[in-house]
Amino acid sequence: GQNIDQPTEMTATEGAIVQINCTYQTSGFNGLFWYQQHAGEAPTFLSYNVLDGLEEKGRFSSFLSRSKGYSYLLLKELQMKDSASYLCAALIKAAGNKLTFGGGTRVLVKP
Amino acid sequence: DAGVIQSPRHEVTEMGQEVTLRCKPISGHNSLFWYRQTMMRGLELLIYFNNNVPIDDSGMPEDRFSAKMPNASFSTLKIQPSEPRDSAVYFCASSLGGLGGYGYTFGSGTRLTVV
Secondary structure (H helix, E strand, C coil): CCEEECCCEEEEECCCCEEEEEEEECCCEEEEEEEEECCCCCCEEEEEECCCEEEEECCEEEEEECCCCEEEEEECCCCHHHCEEEEEEEEEEECEEEEEECCCEEEEEEC | CCCCEEECCEEEECCCCCEEEEEECCCCCCEEEEEEEECCCEEEEEEEEECCEEEECCCCCCCCEEEEEEECCEEEEEECCCCHHHCEEEEEEEECCCCCCCCCEECCCEEEEEC
């Protein structure tokens, strides 16, 4: 089966850095996505890693280690608007490609 | 581009009634996905289509759920009869088949409440 684990909730201070970890055990792994979801809204794409290493995109970075089944999302210079849920999703190559999501990590940014 | 369009945004219905959710994917996208999101179970994939053909419906909870994609620009998810435990937010998403590193684009979702 597919198993994706991430912490349920994290709290951080405005201006700080937060790292959200994700571990996965999947068959047919074909890449790792991170999505952001504000309350009451749809998930929106943040990042995609298919090779090992760090991908940086402005204040957000994502890291992948395929051998360890591990990824993290790093949020720097936190802003109040970063308060949201962050979803880790494994791309599974089956008949086509499908995304399987973790339960999400709710990040609360405090002033 | 208008993005993925779902209707209705909110639906309140009585137990036993039929519910139909609608989705228009992004033009040119050839894969379409139906997800359900609840606090308890997170985002669950129900079914997905490639080029209008259902590929994997193993996530459909039971026979009360059915989905169709009669053409490249329209899909429906139907629940008949509906039950209170079906209350959730239902998302439709679309993508290019190869994904290209951009993942899925989600619609705004339909919040379904079955009373």
